[in-house]
Amino acid sequence: MAEFFLELFSEEIPARMQAQAAANLAKIVGEALGPVQPRDVVTFYGARRIALAANISPEMPASETELRGPKLGAPSQAIDGFLRKNQAERDELVEEGGHFLLRRHVAARPAADVILADLGKALAAFPWPKSMRWGQSAAFTWVRPLRRIVCLLDGAVVPIALGTVVASDLSEGHRFLAPGTFKVVNAAQWQAELRQRRVIADATARRAMIADGLQREAQALGLSIVKDDGLLDEVTGLVEYPVPLIGRIEQRFMALPPEVRELSMKVNQRYFSMRDAAGEPAPYFAFVANIEASDGGAAIIAGNERVLRARLADAEHFWAQDRQHPLEDYLPKLKSVVFHAKLGTQFERAERISTMAGVLASLLGVTLEDAYTAQRAGLLCKADLVTGMVGEFPELQGIIGGYYAGDNAIGRAIRTHYQPKGPTDEVPRGLVPSIVALADKFDTLIKFFECGERPTGSGDPYALRRAALGVIRIIVENGLPLPLNEPGLIVDHSLLDFILDRLRVKLRTEGRRFDILDSVLAKGKDFNLVRLMRKIDAIESFLQTDDGLNLLAAYRRAANILRIESAKDGPYLQNADPEQLREDTERQLAALLHERRPALSREIESENYNAAMKNLAAYRKPIDQFFNDVTVNADDPSLRLNRLFLLNDFVKQFDQIADFSKLEG
C-alpha cells in the first residue's frame, strides 16, 4: 500500500463549483489510477485548491491477456489487419479452438509510472463549467490560472504536468496570514501544516467551524442566526480561514420590511440575518471574514457596516418613494410594459388574472366578499413590477406588492401569488390566496399553450412546468374540489395531459409509485386532482400490505386467464349461476362478491377509496383458495363458463378504481 496525494492549487475557484470539482477529481483519479486500485479516497476543496488523498497499490500487477483473432483459414488480409491493429507479429499468434489467438504478457508497472502516464492526460480534460487560458497556460485551460501541482507517491514527487505547471512538493498556506511555500510530505502533514498556516483544508470541518463560530458569536449577544444552508455552503467556499464577526444595523433600517433588508444582506453581501430571543429580526448581521485582523476585526466590521448602510439607504429611498402612492396608482403603468409579444401587456395580463380569479371563485362557491377580494387582488398582483423597489430587487416581486396593498386580505393574497416557486416552496393557504395564485398560473398555462409556446425537451423559458406543478400542489394540498376541465377552465386537451404528466414527474421525484397514476388513468381520465390523489394514496397504501400484494398476484392470475380465454369465447359478462357452483370455495367467493358489491359501490361513490381497498382485501383468502381448489378450465363447458363469469366479476370490482394490470412489480 502506498499513499497517493494530489493538490491542484490555483487562483480563486468560484465557490459554487468547488464541491462538484472535488467529486470530479475523485472520479478522474479513480478512473485514471484504476489499475492500482485507489481506496480510502478523501477529497478536500476550498477557494484556492482541490486535493485528494488515497491509498493505492505500489504497482499494477503483471497479467496475461488473450485476444481472439480471425478464424483459422481466414484470408490473409484479415490476419494482417488483426496484427496491425494490435501491433503484433505473425509468430505471436497461436491456433486454438478454430481461431488465431494473441496471448500477451503485460508486465507489472510501478504505480508512479501509471500516474505519470495516465493522470495528467485525464486531468487536462477536467470538466469545469467554464474554463480559461492565461498568460502562461499555452493551450491548457483551467477554471482560473493553475499555479501549483503537488503530486506525491509516498512522499516522492511524481512530476506530472498540466500546461506549463510541473508537479513538485511545494504548497502554499493562507494568502495573507502565511505567505510563502512549504514542503509537503504526506496528506496528514499537509493538512496539519495548512492548519498552522491558517487554511482549513477540509470543507466539512470548515463549514462546521463557520456554523459553530456564528452561533457562538450570536449567543454571546443573546441572539440566534437565521439558518441558511445555501449561504453557509457559499461562504465555506469563499474563505480559507473563517473568522465569524457581527455588525450592527442602524435602527432606522429596521423599519424596512425584513425581506428587503435580508435579501440585500444575503444576495449582495453574503451576510446572515439574526433574530432576538423573541424570534424577531434583530438589528445585527453576521458574516465571515477570511483573516484574523491585527485590530481584532474592528476595521473590517466598520467597513462592512458602511457598505450595508449604503445599500439599505438605497432601499429606504425606494420604500419611501413608492409608498407616496397607493398600489393601484401603478396599474396604468403596466399598460406600457410588454408581458410577451403574443400575449399583450402586463396590464392585460392583470385583467385576465382578475377575471380568472372570478371564475375560480364561482366554481369553488366562495362568498361574494371573498370573490371580490380575489378579483381585486388578481388585478393588483402585478402592479409592484413597476415600483422602484421591485426594479431594484426583482426577487421581491409579490412580496413588495403585498406590503404596498396593506395588511389585509388583498395584501396577503398578492404576497403569496407567485407561490409555490418550486417543489419544496410553501403553497398559499386559505381560499382567497389559493384562488389568486391559481388564477396567475392558469392564465400563464392557458395563454402560452394557446399561442403555441410550449415547453420543448430541454427548453421551458416561461417556466410552464413550474406553473403546472404549482397548480397541482395548490389544488391537492388545499383539497380544492376543482376539476381542471370545468367550464371556464382548461379546454385544451394537450394542456390537461401536460398537467397530468407533471403529476407523474412529481410522484416519481418523490420516490412514489407513478405506475399507480397510470393504472388509475387507464380507467378514465380524472381531472379532479384531489380525487385522483385519493385513489392513488389508497392503492399505494393497499399495495404496502401483505393482503394487497397477494391480491395483486391473484388479480393478475385472474386477468391473465380471462385474457387468454376471451380470445376463444369471451367476454364473460354474465353473473355466475349459483346452481353451477360445485366447490365450497367457489361458492364462498361468489357469496362474498355478492355481499360486498353494494358496500364497495357505495364507498367508491362517496370517494372513500381507503375503505374500498379494505373491502377488497377481504377477497384475499377466498380467491387464494379458489385458485387452489378449483380448475377454471373444467372439462364441463358450462362449469368452465360459470367460473369465468365469477373471475370476471372479481376483476371488475377492482377495475372500478384502477386497471390493476397496469401496475408494475
Next chain:
Amino acid sequence: MTDQKPPPPASLSFQDMILTLHRFWAAQGCVILQPYDVEMGAGTFHPATTLRALGPKPWAAAYVQPSRRPSDGRYGENPNRLQHYYQYQVIIKPSPADAQDLLLASYRAIGLDPLLHDFRFVEDDWESPTLGAWGLGWEIWCDGMEVGQFTYFQQVGGIAVDLPSFEMTYGLERLAMYVQGVENVYDLRFNDAGNARSLTYGDVFLRAERDYSAHNFEVANTDMLIRHFADAEVECAALVERGLAQPAYDYCIKASHLFNLLDARGVISVAERASYIGRVRALAKACAEVWVAGELV
C-alpha cells in the same frame, strides 16, 4: 463588534490616489497613458485595451478614463451615482503570473492593508455584448465592498485572443470614498492643498452632473443623435474598408456612446435595443479584425 470606529486613517486625496496608482503601475513597466479623447462608457473601450488585447505583441498600459453612463445621472442628488466618473484601468499582456499579488500591492499602496481589511476574490465573469468580448475573473471585495474588477480576457471583438491579458479596473470614486471614509461622493477631498485651494469632488463636478443629467434625460436632440449614429456606422465601415483600424474604431466608440445617450432619452424600445447593440458589436468586430490583420504584418 466594536462600539467605536477606528480613527480615520491619514488618507490620500482623490488626485493623490491617482498619482499613487500611476507611480505603482509605472514601476511595473506599464506605459502611463492619458485618457482617450472620445466619450466612452468604460475604460475597457479605450483602444489601449480593446485593440491592444488582440494580436501577438506584448503590451502593458495604465490610464485614467473618464467614463460616461448617461442613464446613471441623478442631477447631483445621489451620493453614489454619477453619469460621469473615473475608472483607473490597467492592462498587461500576457497576464503575469503574479497579477493577483501586484493588484493587492496596489491596494496596499493606496492605504488598504490586507492584514487589516478583508480582501476577497469573488467570482465575476465579465462580458461586453457591445464589444463582443468576454473574460473570467473576479470582483475584488474589501470588507464586503466591491473595489475593483479583475479579468483575464479571452475574447475581444468576437476574436479569441492570442495572448490572454490581465485587465484591472478600479472605480476611483468608490474606492476613494472608502479610503477617505466619506459617505457622499461630492464630499471627497479632491486635493490636499490645505488652504483656499482645497477643493472637493463636488466643487469640481457637481455643476456638471446637474447639467449633464438634464442634457441626457431631457434635452439631447434625439433626431440628431439618431442621424449621428447612422453616420458613425457608415464612416466606421468606410474606414474599415481602408484598413484604418484605430480611426474606424473611434467611430465604433462614438456609435456606442450615441446609443447610450439615446437609451437614456428613452427613445429606444426593448426590441430596438438588441438591434442597436448588435450593430455596434458588428462595428467592433470589423475593427478588431482589421487591427489584428495589421498586427500580424
